[in-house]
Amino acid sequence: MAPGILVEEPVSTRVSNPIKLRDNNNASKAIFPDGIRTSGQHPPLYDQLLPYSQFPKSISGPTVWSREEYINSPEKWVHPFTDAEIQELSDEADAFIASGTPLEGISKTNFPLSRHLSKVLSHLRDDLLDGKGFILFKRFPAGEWSPLKTSVAYMGLGTHLGYFVSQNGRGHVLGHVKDVGDDPTQIHTVRIYRTTARQFFHADDSDIVGLLCVHRAAEGGESDIVSVHNVWNTLQREHPDVAETLTKPIWYFDRKGEVSNGEEEWVRQPVVYIEKKGSKERLYCKWDPYYVRSLTRFSDRGLITALSEEQKHAMQVLEDTCNRLALHMVLEVGDIQFLSNAHLLHARTEYKDFAPPAPRRHLLRLWLATPESEGGWALPMPDSDEKKRGGIQVNDTPPRAPLDAE
Numbered sequence: 001m002a003p004g005i006l007v008e009e010p011v012s013t014r015v016s017n018p019i020k021l022r023d024n025n026n027a028s029k030a031i032f033p034d035g036i037r038t039s040g041q042h043p044p045l046y047d048q049l050l051p052y053s054q055f056p057k058s059i060s061g062p063t064v065w066s067r068e069e070y071i072n073s074p075e076k077w078v079h080p081f082t083d084a085e086i087q088e089l090s091d092e093a094d095a096f097i098a099s100g101t102p103l104e105g106i107s108k109t110n111f112p113l114s115r116h117l118s119k120v121l122s123h124l125r126d127d128l129l130d131g132k133g134f135i136l137f138k139r140f141p142a143g144e145w146s147p148l149k150t151s152v153a154y155m156g157l158g159t160h161l162g163y164f165v166s167q168n169g170r171g172h173v174l175g176h177v178k179d180v181g182d183d184p185t186q187i188h189t190v191r192i193y194r195t196t197a198r199q200f201f202h203a204d205d206s207d208i209v210g211l212l213c214v215h216r217a218a219e220g221g222e223s224d225i226v227s228v229h230n231v232w233n234t235l236q237r238e239h240p241d242v243a244e245t246l247t248k249p250i251w252y253f254d255r256k257g258e259v260s261n262g263e264e265e266w267v268r269q270p271v272v273y274i275e276k277k278g279s280k281e282r283l284y285c286k287w288d289p290y291y292v293r294s295l296t297r298f299s300d301r302g303l304i305t306a307l308s309e310e311q312k313h314a315m316q317v318l319e320d321t322c323n324r325l326a327l328h329m330v331l332e333v334g335d336i337q338f339l340s341n342a343h344l345l346h347a348r349t350e351y352k353d354f355a356p357p358a359p360r361r362h363l364l365r366l367w368l369a370t371p372e373s374e375g376g377w378a379l380p381m382p383d384s385d386e387k388k389r390g391g392i393q394v395n396d397t398p399p400r401a402p403l404d405a406e
Contacts, residue, residue, distance in 0.1 A: 025387050031398045033105030038166040039383035040393030041205060041255060043267050048380035050274045052244040057236050059229040059283060062131045063343045066230060067327035070132075079124075080138040084116045093145075093153040103151060103401040104173060111156030121160040124338065128161065128208055129375055133340030134225055140334045142214050147403040154212050154336070154364055155401065161338065162208050162368030164399075165391030169258035171398055175365035176405035177211065179353060187294040188256065193365070194405070199348040201226065201322040202288035203341040205390050206367030207376055210338045213331040217361035221351030224326040228285040228343045231321050232272070239321075245314040246271040252304045254294045260395045266295060266304060271318075279378030284342050289315055322347070331363070342377050362405075367391055 027037035070077055081089075092111050101110060113121065124135055142150050151174055158164060167175045168191065175193070182190045184197035192199050196217075201224070211223075235243040252266045259265055273284045292307065292315070299306035307315075322345055331337060339346055353360045370376035372385040383389040 024383075031396055033102050033399070034107055036163060036388050037396070038388045038391040038393040038399070039386045040166075040260065040391060041258075041267055042382050044249070044269050044273065045380045045382060046249060048276055049249055049270060050247075052247045055243070055247055055272070055274060056232075056283065058233050061229075063133060063227060063282070064229040064233065065132050065227045067226075067325065070327055077132070077134060078136045078138060079120065081140060082116070085120070086139065086141060088113060088116045089153045089157065090141075090145075090149075092156055093149050096152050096156065097148065103148075103155065104399040106152065106155050106159060108156075108159040111152075111159055113157070113160055117157075117160070121157070125161050125370075125375070128338060128340050129342070129370060129377070133227070133342075133344045135338050136329060136331075137336040137338075138332075138334060140212065140336055142212060142334045150212075150214070151364065151401065151403055154210075155366065157336075158210050158366040158368055161210075162206075162370045163388045165206055165367045165369050165388045166393050166397070166399055167204075167206075167365065167367050168392055169394040169397065170406075171394075171400045172402065173366075173399045174401035174403075175367070176402070177361075177363040177365050178405040179360055180405050187290050188254065188297055191256070192290055196221075196351050196353065196361075198350040200289045200319055201326075201345040201347045202290070203286055203345055204288075204367055205286075205392060206341055207370040207390065208338060208366075208368040209341055209346075210336060210366035210368065211331065212336045212364040213333050213362075214364060215359040215362040216331070216333055217351035218354040218358075219352040220349045221331075221361050222349045223329045223331060223337065224323070224347045224349075225329070225339060226322045226326040226345050228272075228345055229283060230325055231318070231345070232283055234321055234325065235317070239317050242314045242317045243272075245310055246318070250305070250308075251292055251311070252295050252298075253288070253291045256291075256294070258392050258394055260393065266298065268304075273380055276378040276380055276384070282343070282377065284377055284379060285345065287318075287345060289319065 024037040024039050027035055029035045096111055164173045166173055177193045179196045180194045182194045184195040247270050249270045251271055252268050255265055271287050275281050298304045369389045371387050372378050
């Protein structure tokens, strides 16, 4: 396997098949311990996509925020775990480990949090989905607990916000944001989270992303987040041509070889969508510039359309606008950041690790799904109401929760 490639499958041109969803909510427990298979990547339902003329000219409400509202008001978005909350996490983690249940089988049923954290997490889930879309927990004892107990407590916490989904072709449901020596210039195969390179503003392939800081970098690796709805309003005022370009289903997104049998190597879609008719019909964003820049191996062969000058201009304006409006934060050891991927974009600065033998920068990552019937956004996607919608699923690769990067 070449460095950075997460699926041992040769690149080939696959024929697109009609979307046929499996019964992923009742998957074999012999493969998927909780009985739920990650749905994976799908093209949108093209007949449900709306033209630019039907997109809002301006958005209002709690999902529209500016950094000035929060930059000097940490009490609005920072929650230090109390001693009682930490003790509850500790007790439940110990009980789960004692049960012998594999980490991939953890759920809010076998990791109950009813004493102190239940109300906090219920409010947080609502705020992630329908409010400002972010929180920073502090005081998680990552430096005090073993890697196993840290992972159990973190994943258990996450199950009260959503269903964990696979993050790559290896089935990792517990991800590790850590430099493993991959070459960030090889963007057609390498996932940038496995390098020290800058991550431009993007959204992950899940409804919520969680990041737990286990070790900090020597320099950099800092976080920026921005309200997609604030960005949209700004684009509508300053660059309506760019806003329109983002609504067109002309954008090809690379799947970097993480593809099941019979599927194409890319997905064609817009960058911004409107929820399905009859729902709240909010504006939703799905974006990662690395995944649209890495497709020259296909466009050079005439299999897909190369990026136009219009698209390149839109990409630059979008990144510049996000940078101008973003809220900056630094994750310390024991901090957990939870973000919405529906109405936030996030970025990371390039970083430099401490020299060995000091540990490398290390964040544990969760991708969490929130299906439509459980309060999630009504997406124009074929798997909108699947429990583990989105994510990356290659064939029947079983879920895995490694305790370190691999």
